[in-house]
Amino acid sequence: MSSRRSGAIRALSHVVLSGFSILCILPLLLILSISLSKEMDLLTDGYALIPKTPTLEAYAMVFRHPDQLLSSYGVTITVTVAGTFFSLLITSMLAYVLSRRDYPLARKTSFFVFFPMLFSGGLVPWYILVARTLGMRDTLFALIVPYLVIPWFVLLMKGFLSSMPASILEAARIDGASEYRIFFRLVLPLNKPGIATVALFCALLYWNDYWLSLLFIQTTRTVSLQFLLFRIMSNIDFLTSALAIQAGVRTQVDLPQQSARMAMCILAAGPMMFVFPFFQKYFVKGLIVGAVKG
Amino acid sequence: MKRNRSMHVLCLAAIVALALAAAGCAPAPTPTSGGQATPTPGNQATPTEAPKELEPVDLTWYVIGTPQADQASVDAAASAITMEKIKANLRIITFDWGTYSDKLKTMAATGEEYDLCFTSSWANEFFSGVSKGAFLPIDDLLAEHGQSILAQVPEEYWGAATVAGKRYAMFNYQISVAQNGLFVQKALAETYGLDPAAIRKIEDFAPFFDKILENEPGITPLLTGGGLIPLFNYDTGYTLDRATQSWVLPLYIRVGDPDFKVFDLGQSPESKGRNALMRSWYNKGYLRKDAASITDPASESKTGKYAAWVAGTITPGGEVVESARTGIDVIAIPIAPAYTDTTYVIAAMTAISRTSKNPERAMMLFDLMYSDKALYNLVCNGIEGTHYTKIDETYIRPIADSGYAPTTDWVFGGQFNAFLKEGMAPDTWTVTDALNKSAAKSPLMGFVYNQEDVKDKVAQIEAILQEYAQAMATGTVDPDVAQPELDAKLKAAGLDDVIADVQAQLDAWRAANGK
Amino acid sequence: MAAGREAQAVKTIRTIWKHRELVVLSLPGVLFLLVFSYIPLYGIVLPFKNFRYDLGFWKSPWVGFRNFAFLFGSDNAWRITRNTVLLNLAFILVMTGVALAFALMLFEVRRRSVRAYQTAMFLPYFLSWVVVSYIFLALLDMDRGLANRILEALGAEPRLWYNDPGPWPLLLLLANTWKGAGYSAIIYYAGLMNIDREYYEAAEIDGATRFQQIRKISIPLLSPLITILFLLAIGRILYGNFDLFYNLTRNSTLLYPATDVIDTFVYRALRVTGDIGMSSAAGIYQSVVGFFIVLAANLVVRRIHPENSLF
Incomplete structure (x- = not known):
């Protein structure tokens, strides 16, 4: 292998790749540094990559009233775990059926799944359905259910499952196994990389979402981590806007300090970073399979 | 709104058929049934006079603010009072500052059922809500159940809540007067002999600022900026009056002009003089070189690096609040007389939703906020002993980190019924009330400009002004260069059409109201 | 029958x-x-109505195409379409190029380093756009941002980043590439891993240089994958990434000339004007154009690689 690698090209590759890797990590370090800075230093000197006076004040402040933060962790973790599980189950069942070339309705069902990617009735009827007809407003269901079947994930999963040799399924069927048995005992275990890949996408979608919260959440106990962050940001934008300043609202509200905002960011983004390495092995393998079959 | 799939509406004739068929199976999505079915107030007038006969109902009330951890216990305590008096359970839901308007608009568009909501010129915008049909007209309800509200709110305010002859919201009576001025660091004012009584206009600060520049290195004389500053913010001196409700549109009339002629503020001698003054101040170093880029002056003022900063508006007791907020002792120095116009009057209002199932009860509840001091203060400050301690009959001290401290009395009703916090003058409310009533009133009070016909032009004009306003108001750019540029862009964006539109509506209003 | x-x-x-x-x-x-997805399709009537909250779906008056006239009558339609198409085109081209380059480079280095690079390059992909907008603010804040502090240290004038549309197309391009390149590179890298080693060994024996191998083997064999991903992206060219355009620019009005895309415009129309009919009209415009582009893209994909066609 090594004989076919040219030294110059390899050196160049290392330079470019490590350069980009540093670019990827640096902004996170900046956020970390701000979260560890003294507030007055930030106000007078601005942001820096290395805190002038390192301090844990911001974290202490965030954790002084940990109730909201802890409950938001609870919400986000529950939603991510439950959402990913059920989403995977439904998605893979549907995708498996679509991947069966001998199923006469496969093509029609595929179009049925694909169509909503292009057309929707818009926000208003959808909101009415979720919030009023199904009565999910202000419940965790509103944060889980709307994302259960994402057509794009179904098609992705279909790509993975299509790569299975038909002979294996044929053999099982000859042995008299039911479709359910084939699916749960054979198809799922054989497609771990693909499932891990879709699982990661699902988990990311749920973990990073604030949109459903923005629409359906009304009380503090159902506020997720990302929504907590989003609210802080949108409050700052609103309260420092001309409208609010001139209405005299700004001075009545104390916004979180800059260092505390960044500490919240670290706390919200952190867990996903630790989870990723566990996924990484399967994830890349899954993509390799997926890349061949699209 | 956000994700593609939620907004990417539809297409094609074939799909219409499918959609209609699908909608036929949908569980009756008729968002407005609540509004349509609303009984007229007259039908239920009799039972309301004898509260015992009322059916118990739930009332939902949306307000803007910071969501409170202990809301449930306060709701329960408040419901105990409202259940006894008007047979209603009260549920208050607070949405954050940044998301309130979005949420309320989505809820109105989708026909969510609720009873009361906060509305104003700056959040959950009042006139847009009325024009889209989000609120219920309240004239009959107010006459029947709103006697305490009518007693406290000045009569002449109601014109500002009236659209096409009907009233659409109750006022949250609070300070509704604007008085421009500066906050000045008290210590510096004393050291350099600044006499607040001698200040008549903003130019009078110049000698003081010179002394600061000379003797206080590291301190900038004046802090201004933050978002947008109208081209003419500091001292209209009440010779000019805004013709529209927009903070940004530069359309004014001259007070006392019998023709009510609408003109572009940028062309007035006052505006040109002001811009030239700010430019010379900027060149002298009264302002920071990057003044135009300051985004959050409220945080900036806490650093103590400025001798004076612009007060949004000066109010009775405002010095105490500002000193507490910044940790710096300040004095407030007005540079113009107090005045009031439509925008200030409608800065805090409460509307009854079109979808409310119990509009009478909603009105009774809001009237109770005016007449029942105990209930009002419970909602404003929480439960005595848990969320605040009482010092005497008028003063309270909030308990730190108690889980309930909205600090927004003005979203819940008439603020003049609120307990005073330590440090506020005992006559704060009577002084404010007197100020409201004595302040110069805009001759345009009650005129509401409807921008529907030219809204795309207005949007463009506002965007252009936002580009220039801060730079010109801080003197960062040379007005001799910037003003012609701005004029040309505004002309291209159709400012003349908007002026003509405003003038036409204003003339019609004058004719109708005999002004 | x-x-x-x-x-x-x-x-x-x-x-x-x-x-x-x-x-x-x-x-x-x-x-x-x-x-x-299917039941809410009844919302299709909205663009043709003057939607009033108190009248609701069925009772609001029909206005025919007035909502569209409003959209196309102003210069908004041209601006947002131009921004959406040009920015997305730049995103797609740059992303494809950069990711492909990274993948080829990853292929050149040892497996162990690949793992380390992957982990680092993947980090931005995990951040929500909200967090990325905080990062951008830390860099570009007018008073305290790192960028302005560096400019000051170099003796240059600090810039009002959120006021000046000039550099924003480039900034958005950078942000988009920064966040997604690691992910896309891994997809192409996976494609490279699937190429039969024998091709390279044969080329080696024939004395082909490394660069020639890339040009004659890697890229041609990757081309179906490149084409598919490229066309799929083209099909969504009218759909801006809302988070990118809205959160990153902090919805600064001064940046609209450069950053306003169909999605942000639709959102704003709904939020500021509360005009549901008008924003739905913009949505339908997007759907129709998007639909035909996808149909065309699918047709092309079917020609090139029938198994990969969407339907």
């Missing part, structure tokens, strides 16, 4: 019965889409 149709129906039912177990497996997903 009727008999034929009946026979057809019977046949369909037989097919379904025969595959009833598969039908059951697909049922939860199908029902879900029916309820959450």
Whole structure:
């Protein structure tokens, strides 16, 4: 292998790749540094990559009233775990059926799944359905259910499952196994990389979402981590806007300090970073399979 | 709104058929049934006079603010009072500052059922809500159940809540007067002999600022900026009056002009003089070189690096609040007389939703906020002993980190019924009330400009002004260069059409109201 | 005719019965889409109505195409379409190029380093756009941002980043590439891993240089994958990434000339004006154009690589 690698090209590759890797990590370090800075230093000197006076004040402040933060962790973790599980189950069942070339309705069902990617009735009827007809407003269901079947994930999963040799399924069927048995005992275990890949996408979608919260959440106990962050940001934008300043609202509200905002960011983004390495092995393998079959 | 799939509406004739068929199976999505079915107030007038006969109902009330951890216990305590008096359970839901308007608009568009909501010129915008049909007209309800509200709110305010002859919201009576001025660091004012009584206009600060520049290195004389500053913010001196409700549109009339002629503020001698003054101040170093880029002056003022900063508006007791907020002792120095116009009057209002199932009860509840001091203060400050301690009959001290401290009395009703916090003058409310009533009133009070016909032009004009306003108001750019540029862009964006539109509506209003 | 149709129906039912177990497996997903995607389709009437909250869907007056006239009458339509198409085109081209380059480079280095690079390059992909907008603010804040502090240290004038549309197309391009390049690179890298080693060994024996191998083997063999991903992206060219355009620019009005895209415009129309009819009209415009582009893209994909066509 090594004989076919040219030294110059390899050196160049290392330079470019490590350069980009540093670019990827640096902004996170900046956020970390701000979260560890003294507030007055930030106000007078601005942001820096290395805190002038390192301090844990911001974290202490965030954790002084940990109730909201802890409950938001609870919400986000529950939603991510439950959402990913059920989403995977439904998605893979549907995708498996679509991947069966001998199923006469496969093509029609595929179009049925694909169509909503292009057309929707818009926000208003959808909101009415979720919030009023199904009565999910202000419940965790509103944060889980709307994302259960994402057509794009179904098609992705279909790509993975299509790569299975038909002979294996044929053999099982000859042995008299039911479709359910084939699916749960054979198809799922054989497609771990693909499932891990879709699982990661699902988990990311749920973990990073604030949109459903923005629409359906009304009380503090159902506020997720990302929504907590989003609210802080949108409050700052609103309260420092001309409208609010001139209405005299700004001075009545104390916004979180800059260092505390960044500490919240670290706390919200952190867990996903630790989870990723566990996924990484399967994830890349899954993509390799997926890349061949699209 | 956000994700593609939620907004990417539809297409094609074939799909219409499918959609209609699908909608036929949908569980009756008729968002407005609540509004349509609303009984007229007259039908239920009799039972309301004898509260015992009322059916118990739930009332939902949306307000803007910071969501409170202990809301449930306060709701329960408040419901105990409202259940006894008007047979209603009260549920208050607070949405954050940044998301309130979005949420309320989505809820109105989708026909969510609720009873009361906060509305104003700056959040959950009042006139847009009325024009889209989000609120219920309240004239009959107010006459029947709103006697305490009518007693406290000045009569002449109601014109500002009236659209096409009907009233659409109750006022949250609070300070509704604007008085421009500066906050000045008290210590510096004393050291350099600044006499607040001698200040008549903003130019009078110049000698003081010179002394600061000379003797206080590291301190900038004046802090201004933050978002947008109208081209003419500091001292209209009440010779000019805004013709529209927009903070940004530069359309004014001259007070006392019998023709009510609408003109572009940028062309007035006052505006040109002001811009030239700010430019010379900027060149002298009264302002920071990057003044135009300051985004959050409220945080900036806490650093103590400025001798004076612009007060949004000066109010009775405002010095105490500002000193507490910044940790710096300040004095407030007005540079113009107090005045009031439509925008200030409608800065805090409460509307009854079109979808409310119990509009009478909603009105009774809001009237109770005016007449029942105990209930009002419970909602404003929480439960005595848990969320605040009482010092005497008028003063309270909030308990730190108690889980309930909205600090927004003005979203819940008439603020003049609120307990005073330590440090506020005992006559704060009577002084404010007197100020409201004595302040110069805009001759345009009650005129509401409807921008529907030219809204795309207005949007463009506002965007252009936002580009220039801060730079010109801080003197960062040379007005001799910037003003012609701005004029040309505004002309291209159709400012003349908007002026003509405003003038036409204003003339019609004058004719109708005999002004 | 009727008999034929009946026979057809019977046949369909037989097919379904025969595959009833598969039908059951697909049922939860199908029902879900029916309820959450198909039922709300009745919202299609909105662009043709002057929607009033108090009248609701069915009772609001019909206005024909007035909502579209409003959209196309102003210069908004041109601006947002131009921004959307040009920015997305730049995103797609740059992303494809950069990711491909990274993948080829990853292929050149040892497996162990690949893992380390992957982890680092993947980090931005994990951040939500909200967090990325905080990062941008830390860099570009007018008073305290790192960028302005560096400019000051170099003796240059600090810039009002959120006021000046000039550099924003480039900034958005950078942000988009920064966040997604690691992910896309891994996809292409995976494609490279699937290429049969024998091609390279044969080329080696023929004395081909490394660069020639890349040009003559890697890129041609990756081209189906490149084409598919490229066309899929082209199909969504009218759909801006809302988070990118809205959160990153902090919705600064001064940046609109450069950053306002269809999605942000639609959102703003709904939020600021509360004008649902008008924003739905913009949505339908997007859907129709997007639909035809996807159809065309699918047609091309079917030609190149029939198995990968979407339907």
